[in-house]
Amino acid sequence: MIRKTILAATALLISSLMFLATAQDASKARKLPAVDVKTMDGGKVNTSTFSNNGKPMIISFWATWCKPCIQELNAINENYTDWQKETGVKLIAISIDDAKTSARVAPFVNGKGWSYEIFSDANGDFKREMSVNNPPHSFLLNGKGEIVWQHVGFAEGNEKELYDMLKLVAAGKPIPEQK
Amino acid sequence: MTYKILRCFVLFTVGLLLINNSSAQTLGGGSIHGNFEANAQYYYRDTLIGAPAVPEKMMMNGFANFIYSNDNFAAGLRYESYLNPLQGFDSRYKGSGIPYRFISYKNDGLEVTVGSYYEQFGSGMVFRAYEERGLGYDNAMDGIRVKYSPIKGFYFKGIIGKQRSYFTTGPGIVRGFDGEINLNEAIESWAEHKTKIIIGGSFVSKYQDPADPLHVLPANVGCSGGRININHGGFNFSGEYAYKINDPDYVNNFIYKPGQGLIFNANYSKKGFALTLAATRIDNMDYRSDRNATINDLLINFLPVVTKQHTYALSSFYPYASKANGEMAWQAEMVYNIKKGTFFGGDYGTNLDINFSKANAIDKQQLNDSTPIATANTQGYTSKFFAFGREQYFQDINIEVSHKVSKSFKFVASYLNIFYNKNAVQGLAGYNSFTSNVTILEMFYKINDKKTLRMELQTLSNGSNLISLAGINLAGKTPSSDYSTTGIKQDDHDKWAMGLVEYSVSPHWFIAGLDMFIYSGDNKSSYSAPTSEVFSNFGKTGNLFAFLPNHYPNISAGYTHNANRFSIGYGKQRAGIFCVGGVCRTVPASNGFTFSVTSSF
Numbered sequence: 166m167i168r169k170t171i172l173a174a175t176a177l178l179i180s181s182l183m184f185l186a187t188a189q190d191a192s193k194a195r196k197l198p199a200v201d202v203k204t205m206d207g208g209k210v211n212t213s214t215f216s217n218n219g220k221p222m223i224i225s226f227w228a229t230w231c232k233p234c235i236q237e238l239n240a241i242n243e244n245y246t247d248w249q250k251e252t253g254v255k256l257i258a259i260s261i262d263d264a265k266t267s268a269r270v271a272p273f274v275n276g277k278g279w280s281y282e283i284f285s286d287a288n289g290d291f292k293r294e295m296s297v298n299n300p301p302h303s304f305l306l307n308g309k310g311e312i313v314w315q316h317v318g319f320a321e322g323n324e325k326e327l328y329d330m331l332k333l334v335a336a337g338k339p340i341p342e343q344k
Numbered sequence: 345m346t347y348k349i350l351r352c353f354v355l356f357t358v359g360l361l362l363i364n365n366s367s368a369q370t371l372g373g374g375s376i377h378g379n380f381e382a383n384a385q386y387y388y389r390d391t392l393i394g395a396p397a398v399p400e401k402m403m404m405n406g407f408a409n410f411i412y413s414n415d416n417f418a419a420g421l422r423y424e425s426y427l428n429p430l431q432g433f434d435s436r437y438k439g440s441g442i443p444y445r446f447i448s449y450k451n452d453g454l455e456v457t458v459g460s461y462y463e464q465f466g467s468g469m470v471f472r473a474y475e476e477r478g479l480g481y482d483n484a485m486d487g488i489r490v491k492y493s494p495i496k497g498f499y500f501k502g503i504i505g506k507q508r509s510y511f512t513t514g515p516g517i518v519r520g521f522d523g524e525i526n527l528n529e530a531i532e533s534w535a536e537h538k539t540k541i542i543i544g545g546s547f548v549s550k551y552q553d554p555a556d557p558l559h560v561l562p563a564n565v566g567c568s569g570g571r572i573n574i575n576h577g578g579f580n581f582s583g584e585y586a587y588k589i590n591d592p593d594y595v596n597n598f599i600y601k602p603g604q605g606l607i608f609n610a611n612y613s614k615k616g617f618a619l620t621l622a623a624t625r626i627d628n629m630d631y632r633s634d635r636n637a638t639i640n641d642l643l644i645n646f647l648p649v650v651t652k653q654h655t656y657a658l659s660s661f662y663p664y665a666s667k668a669n670g671e672m673a674w675q676a677e678m679v680y681n682i683k684k685g686t687f688f689g690g691d692y693g694t695n696l697d698i699n700f701s702k703a704n705a706i707d708k709q710q711l712n713d714s715t716p717i718a719t720a721n722t723q724g725y726t727s728k729f730f731a732f733g734r735e736q737y738f739q740d741i742n743i744e745v746s747h748k749v750s751k752s753f754k755f756v757a758s759y760l761n762i763f764y765n766k767n768a769v770q771g772l773a774g775y776n777s778f779t780s781n782v783t784i785l786e787m788f789y790k791i792n793d794k795k796t797l798r799m800e801l802q803t804l805s806n807g808s809n810l811i812s813l814a815g816i817n818l819a820g821k822t823p824s825s826d827y828s829t830t831g832i833k834q835d836d837h838d839k840w841a842m843g844l845v846e847y848s849v850s851p852h853w854f855i856a857g858l859d860m861f862i863y864s865g866d867n868k869s870s871y872s873a874p875t876s877e878v879f880s881n882f883g884k885t886g887n888l889f890a891f892l893p894n895h896y897p898n899i900s901a902g903y904t905h906n907a908n909r910f911s912i913g914y915g916k917q918r919a920g921i922f923c924v925g926g927v928c929r930t931v932p933a934s935n936g937f938t939f940s941v942t943s944s945f
Contacts, residue, residue, distance in 0.1 A: 199416075230654075268675070270621060272619070276613065278615050288474055298887075299942065323851050
């Protein structure tokens with residue numbers, strides 16, 4: 166009895182989710198959720214207000230204890246000035262360090278000499294809303310603030326792929342479905 | 345229990361259908377997104393490292409989140425499945441279900457969430473509900489949360505609910521309130537001030553039936569906290585103080601002493617230079633929604649440690665965890681970027697990170713000559729607020745140098761000197777304290793734009809202040825000896841080394857191999873299995889590594905495409921945070937095959 170009901174409920178749920186998915190307006194792509202994150206001086210900022218005057222944005226989830234995240238942000242930092250000149254991109258780095266290590270974030274960033282906008286997501290609210298499993302996880306947003314591409318993990322050279330995608334987005338071209 | 349899951353399942357589905365029907369007409373679309381992760385492992389019995397035979401042979405943890413959001417409305421659920429839970433995860437996770445589901449909306453500065461939610465007040469010392477999936481930690485609230493910002497600069501939160509405990513909730517009810525004022529936002533003339541000040545306060549109370557045959561217990565236990573954050577240019581100071589009324593519980597051995605916690609952080613930084621100072625004093629701050637809960641169960645608050653979190657395999661052998669029953673700890677860190685073009689900076693600059701941390705017990709004095717410290721049903725002990733206790737728990741001096749030599753080669757070199765009081769930190773008895781020296785060299789060699797070779801060389805050796813306890817030397821043991829009955833294993837005599845090679849082809853592939861091994865120490869086994877035995881066992885079990893004493897080899901490979909990631913590994917693993925192929929995860933000790941899929945959409 167229970168088994169049958171669960172089965173029925175599952176079927177209902179799945180079909181409901183499918184309906185919802187089809188109900189999505191094709192023109193309404195996925196945008197940033199509205200979650201509060203903290204600035205480095207402790208103030209609150211809502212993630213739905215992130216914008217870059219019609220230019221692309223990169224949102225990168227990282228932590229001070231995550232080596233590949235630091236590799237990624239270092240690798241981008243080496244090219245950041247060039248990328249900004251060519252595409253007007255802005256990188257927003259979201260630290261998921263919790264209270265254990267969150268006080269280290271601002272000094273850490275300064276110590277590394279990064280020039281990104283940094284916010285703290287100490288209890289993982291933004292991380293959860295963005296469906297991030299593990300850092301590093303980066304999102305590419307077009308000028309309209311729509312999430313057009315994402316990538317998990319980092320290996321040296323991955324910044325090239327991000328750069329290729331970024332150039333497409335900056336030129337207003339679509340991201341290819343499969344490379 | 346099954347009915348409960350069923351009920352929420354049906355309710356949620358109906359809820360979604362309702363949204364579904366209305367969305368087409370009034371809400372105009374929205375989006376569904378989520379993520380998925382599954383970690384499976386095939387286990388071999390390995391008497392050499394104490395990995396037991398697993399009756400299921402193969403086990404898996406998996407979960408998927410689905411979130412529907414549409415402007416100011418959101419609903420989501422997480423389906424979790426542990427069939428059966430991987431080794432190292434609590435067996436109470438056994439089974440599948442939907443322990444997490446919520447619906448929320450926002451309207452004119454008011455945000456309402458019903459169902460499951462995570463939340464944190466201040467540093468978390470009074471209240472923190474959060475998840476750490478890799479650790480199997482999840483104390484999500486199930487109840488109602490309201491957030492409201494009536495005017496600019498004022499932020500209020502109210503919560504009520506029960507805490508998640510595996511697939512059920514704990515017995516206690518947790519209620520709380522938090523207020524925060526951002527003075528620069530609230531006071532108009534302060535808007536352009538260079539000094540930014542935020543103050544906050546919170547109060548949390550738990551209720552649990554006080555009926556108990558042995559103790560007179562408070563039904564309601566309140567904990568309050570005040571905090572401040574001051575920022576001026578590159579300078580930042582934050583501090584929080586918390587006070588908890590008497591809260592006799594299993595962890596503090598049912599004493600009536602109130603709890604106190606103080607934490608502060610001060611740092612100064614400018615481009616290329618940073619200085620951080622942090623300190624905590626924790627006294628009897630264990631706070632749970634079930635007074636009989638232990639380990640990581642039903643914790644209401646979170647006590648941040650002020651020691652550096654290490655991530656290399658050997659540097660994370662001896663991690664520190666904060667001690668709720670009493671700890672005084674401090675940390676200092678300096679980060680300095682030596683400019684390029686100088687002697688030490690070379691062509692690309694050099695990054696220097698020096699870190700020091702120390703944790704001691706708090707001062708504890710007996711109430712009187714005849715009452716030992718922490719006697720149940722008493723005040724427990726007295727403590728001078730600013731005095732360090734004599735017992736040292738932990739100390740860590742470490743230095744890290746990272747330098748890019750050329751366009752294709754860079755390295756990170758570190759040295760750590762750790763004092764580790766294993767009994768105190770891990771809550772054990774019979775172990776010796778020791779000093780551990782760790783050296784690490786990590787190198788990156790870029791073959792071309794896409795191909796990179798990464799190498800790690802690590803060594804760990806412990807100081808000579810180890811005293812061998814008679815009769816528990818395990819040297820020369822054979823694979824047939826039963827590990828579980830040998831008593832205390834003084835494995836901290838061992839000297840370890842590790843080598844890792846990882847080859848990655850951006851953006852999709854990586855392959856890695858490592859070996860972590862004991863090269864010296866009482867615990868180094870002199871046993872080597874006869875070749876015939878190795879092959880007959882390999883034929884029977886398929887496990888080659890089981891007869892390799894002293895070694896923890898591991899090979900792995902992975903494929904990433906955008907937000908999907910697949911990996912497979914085979915070998916022996918020690919517990920710890922482990923990073924290969926660009927992602928970090930906490931893993932328990934084991935021998936066998938691992939499979940992992942993560943995905944996000």
